[in-house]
Amino acid sequence: MSDLRPRSFVSAQMVAEKAGVSRSAVSRTFTDGASVSEPTRRKVLAAASALGYHVNHLARVLRERSSIVCLVVADMTTPIRATMVDVLTRKLQAAGKITMVINTETDTESVSSALRQTLNYRADATVVLSGTPPAALIETCLANGQRVVLINRDDQLVGSHNLGVDNAMASVEALYLLRRAGCQRLGVITSTAGTASLVQRERAFVAAAEAAGLQVTVTSTGPTSYASGFESARRVFGRSQAPDGVFCVTDLLALGFMDAARHEFGRRIPDDLCIIGFDDIEQASWESYKLTTFAQPLTAMATHVVDLLLDPDTAGSERRLFEPVPVWRKSVRPNAS
Amino acid sequence: MSDLRPRSFVSAQMVAEKAGVSRSAVSRTFTDGASVSEPTRRKVLAAASALGYHVNHLARVLRERSSIVCLVVADMTTPIRATMVDVLTRKLQAAGKITMVINTETDTESVSSALRQTLNYRADATVVLSGTPPAALIETCLANGQRVVLINRDDQLVGSHNLGVDNAMASVEALYLLRRAGCQRLGVITSTAGTASLVQRERAFVAAAEAAGLQVTVTSTGPTSYASGFESARRVFGRSQAPDGVFCVTDLLALGFMDAARHEFGRRIPDDLCIIGFDDIEQASWESYKLTTFAQPLTAMATHVVDLLLDPDTAGSERRLFEPVPVWRKSVRPNAS
DNA sequence: TTGAACATTGCACTTGTGTGCACTGGTTTT
DNA sequence: AAAACCAGTGCACACAAGTGCAATGTTCAA
Numbered sequence: 030m031s032d033l034r035p036r037s038f039v040s041a042q043m044v045a046e047k048a049g050v051s052r053s054a055v056s057r058t059f060t061d062g063a064s065v066s067e068p069t070r071r072k073v074l075a076a077a078s079a080l081g082y083h084v085n086h087l088a089r090v091l092r093e094r095s096s097i098v099c100l101v102v103a104d105m106t107t108p109i110r111a112t113m114v115d116v117l118t119r120k121l122q123a124a125g126k127i128t129m130v131i132n133t134e135t136d137t138e139s140v141s142s143a144l145r146q147t148l149n150y151r152a153d154a155t156v157v158l159s160g161t162p163p164a165a166l167i168e169t170c171l172a173n174g175q176r177v178v179l180i181n182r183d184d185q186l187v188g189s190h191n192l193g194v195d196n197a198m199a200s201v202e203a204l205y206l207l208r209r210a211g212c213q214r215l216g217v218i219t220s221t222a223g224t225a226s227l228v229q230r231e232r233a234f235v236a237a238a239e240a241a242g243l244q245v246t247v248t249s250t251g252p253t254s255y256a257s258g259f260e261s262a263r264r265v266f267g268r269s270q271a272p273d274g275v276f277c278v279t280d281l282l283a284l285g286f287m288d289a290a291r292h293e294f295g296r297r298i299p300d301d302l303c304i305i306g307f308d309d310i311e312q313a314s315w316e317s318y319k320l321t322t323f324a325q326p327l328t329a330m331a332t333h334v335v336d337l338l339l340d341p342d343t344a345g346s347e348r349r350l351f352e353p354v355p356v357w358r359k360s361v362r363p364n365a366s
Numbered sequence: 367m368s369d370l371r372p373r374s375f376v377s378a379q380m381v382a383e384k385a386g387v388s389r390s391a392v393s394r395t396f397t398d399g400a401s402v403s404e405p406t407r408r409k410v411l412a413a414a415s416a417l418g419y420h421v422n423h424l425a426r427v428l429r430e431r432s433s434i435v436c437l438v439v440a441d442m443t444t445p446i447r448a449t450m451v452d453v454l455t456r457k458l459q460a461a462g463k464i465t466m467v468i469n470t471e472t473d474t475e476s477v478s479s480a481l482r483q484t485l486n487y488r489a490d491a492t493v494v495l496s497g498t499p500p501a502a503l504i505e506t507c508l509a510n511g512q513r514v515v516l517i518n519r520d521d522q523l524v525g526s527h528n529l530g531v532d533n534a535m536a537s538v539e540a541l542y543l544l545r546r547a548g549c550q551r552l553g554v555i556t557s558t559a560g561t562a563s564l565v566q567r568e569r570a571f572v573a574a575a576e577a578a579g580l581q582v583t584v585t586s587t588g589p590t591s592y593a594s595g596f597e598s599a600r601r602v603f604g605r606s607q608a609p610d611g612v613f614c615v616t617d618l619l620a621l622g623f624m625d626a627a628r629h630e631f632g633r634r635i636p637d638d639l640c641i642i643g644f645d646d647i648e649q650a651s652w653e654s655y656k657l658t659t660f661a662q663p664l665t666a667m668a669t670h671v672v673d674l675l676l677d678p679d680t681a682g683s684e685r686r687l688f689e690p691v692p693v694w695r696k697s698v699r700p701n702a703s
Numbered sequence: 704t705t706g707a708a709c710a711t712t713g714c715a716c717t718t719g720t721g722t723g724c725a726c727t728g729g730t731t732t733t
Numbered sequence: 734a735a736a737a738c739c740a741g742t743g744c745a746c747a748c749a750a751g752t753g754c755a756a757t758g759t760t761c762a763a
Contacts, residue, residue, distance in 0.1 A: 403742090
């Protein structure tokens with residue numbers, strides 16, 4: 030235990046001096062497949078562990094790829110986002126990547142500065158979970174040899190990899206479930222965020238309903254949150270013609286809506302009111318809610334992301350759609366009452 | 367738009383050639399306070415934006431500090447953890463740091479390998495939110511000039527910065543609230559995780575109760591989750607002497623417990639049963655729960671973390687305790703009925 | 704015994720930065 | 734007019750790694 034704290038990190042040079050070998054020998058000891066004799070190898074390892082040496086991966090980056098992946102994300106406290114980040118970091122780590130999380134707002138300016146950070150740190154790839162980066166900046170990332178993966182953003186940006194969930198499919202299924210339950214007055218609950226996925230879900234539901242000759246009232250309130258769902262219910266049930274079946278474009282909205290409907294307006298679920306959500310966050314399965322919803326196949330999506338990053342040929346610009354899987358619980362009647 | 371994609375990133379050298387100046391001029395253009403004339407500065411900036419140049423922060427690290435902070439965390443999907451990560455990344459970014467998230471398990475081996483990653487990437491500092499790293503490894507980090515900050519870990523490890531919440535204070539306050547509500551049979555609900563914070567909350571509550579001459583039954587089930595709280599309720603209400611006032615060491619446990627008590631055993635809250643939680647996750651405020659609980663002052667804690675990292679003198683080894691703030695809602699009767 | 708094959712090892716170069724130092728050319732001071 | 738100063742610029746080095754190439758040493762077979 031030497032008492033003098035080195036100001037900076039231990040370098041391979043110091044290890045070499047302590048072990049009485051050249052710096053190359055140290056380098057080779059920590060490189061797989063390099064040619065080192067057993068005695069020197071042992072000397073180096075002994076010196077390294079005595080000094081507390083660790084290879085500087087950042088210096089390595091000057092010659093090779095960095096194996097850094099940037100995750101651009103907003104609203105991380107949201108359960109669905111937290112789960113996405115969790116699954117992605119897990120998978121990326123398992124693939125030998127290290128994750129830099131950039132916590133941003135959804136506005137273009139914030140996302141842009143996040144993308145620039147990405148370039149500053151020579152990330153191999155950028156995964157965008159929130160917000161929409163400007164095309165020009167994505168172009169710059171690609172020109173610098175970076176991979177760009179957009180998740181649940183609808184933008185068909187050239188060169189970037191796109192993946193998302195088949196929102197329309199879920200909307201159609203939701204409509205089917207509500208009709209089978211005998212719901213007469215349908216509603217869609219969404220936020221004013223205007224995110225592509227949410228708009229798709231809303232539009233597809235309305236379109237499918239109109240195709241079946243049914244009217245739908247759309248209610249949009251504030252950000253995509255529990256509170257907004259709650260507020261939407263207040264608006265909806267204040268009106269004369271209250272719905273008896275709603276599709277909430279997000280579980281958080283659904284849970285807020287359900288709570289207000291129950292506790293402020295005395296609706297029984299599913300008897301008086303059927304509710305369907307989207308995302309299958311953990312809370313949707315809680316005893317107080319038992320929400321029927323659609324799960325995003327997050328593990329499959331994360332696996333696909335690392336496949337994209339590991340794949341050597343840079344064939345971007347294709348959009349991969351994943352099927353949401355329906356999760357039947359108790360917030361929708363099984364059939365017409 | 368040149369069609370030939372450069373294999374690697376644009377370097378300062380290329381910008382210098384295009385602008386017809388020396389590489390030093392490029393470097394100085396992007397360094398605050400360096401001496402460059404306005405004409406060359408403009409030429410450099412023009413060339414840089416034409417080529418899509420971004421300063422390589424990784425190469426910069428070879429000379430100075432990296433301004434990388436590693437966040438070691440497990441169970442990121444848990445609302446309280448997600449919020450912690452969110453608040454910390456925000457604050458760190460605002461302070462000009464970049465965050466690497468290492469998603470780990472809580473066992474010592476996983477945490478150790480996470481710490482080694484930290485060293486490999488020359489992080490300025492490591493913030494540990496989960497698990498307990500071995501003292502030897504922390505010693506190595508410190509010896510390499512890294513800051514180590516442990517949050518809500520009880521270990522008094524030499525040289526590392528410690529911060530946490532005053533668990534005992536909350537426990538005493540919880541006992542007071544339950545007694546004032548007239549609860550006769552008290553219980554503590556915890557998990558089998560054995561995390562220091564949770565053990566402290568349990569012990570302090572039991573000690574305070576015994577000091578007041580009251581008996582407490584402790585129930586421990588599985589991991590620290592909603593499901594475990596639910597399961598605990600089943601056990602507790604299966605026995606003859608069911609409690610009428612419980613302190614759950616975590617909001618998740620509390621919400622699970624509450625749901626089971628209500629829906630499986632018909633308890634009315636707070637009339638038949640008073641419940642107090644800890645953490646003040648968002649769900650605790652939802653209409654179905656209205657849980658009385660204690661909030662961790664996360665913003666203050668995060669601010670303190672960045673203060674520690676920015677502070678030049680490395681005075682570690684002091685433990686800073688933050689006061690949990692009580693959040694009164696509706697899961698405890700205001701006074702004896 | 705000798706030559707060849709082979710395993711180690713060190714030198715020197717590469718990667719992209721920031722910066723100390725020396726040099727230049729122009730402006731101000733004495 | 735000479736001296737002092739000063740802004741601007743480029744050279745060269747340092748940082749921490751990996752690796753091609755050549756030199757060294759060892760072993761083995763002819």
